[in-house]
Amino acid sequence: MGMPDIVGGCLCGSVRYNSDAQPVMTALCHCPDCQKQTSSAFAPLIAVPKESLHLEGQDLASYETVGESGQSVTRRFCPGCGTGVVSYVAATPDLQWIKAGTLDDASWYEPEMHIWTSTAQAWVPIDESVPTFEKNPPLSP
Ligand SMILES: [Zn+2]
Ligand SMILES: [Zn+2]
Secondary structure, eight states: OOOOEEEEEEEESSSSEEEEEESEEEEEOOOHHHHHTTTSOOEEEEEEEGGGGEEEOOOEEEEEEEOTTTTTEEEEETTTTTOEEEEEEETTTTTEEEEGGSOOOOOOOOSSEEEGGOOOOSSSSSOTSSSSEESSSOOOO
16 A cells, blocks of 8 residues: 545535544445445445544534444434545544545555455455455454
């Protein structure tokens, strides 16, 4: 991965963000909740240190579920256009999970792993050259 430019926003432009940190990790999440929330086959995620993410503009709306960990997953989205922008996962309290589809320039993005492959849609090819996990990957402490 090259020097990433983590700058983006929602479809209508009311929400903008940037992070000056290096990504902690990138992953494609094939879980059923991400499929529903992105209305797509998977969510392309970028984890950044929590404090490095700077949001500007419209306040995000949010929707909370309980993840497999038993802890909350809060998906945050633009109330104007519905774009899912970032998620906060209580099981990873030091991180924010940006949706890479909102990057202005995603040319640097490379998924380092596929997670929740057990519920991947049948037509989606899984890159076996990177780590894959049937559900959540083990969290490093
Ligand atoms: Zn918007
Ligand atoms: Zn997911």
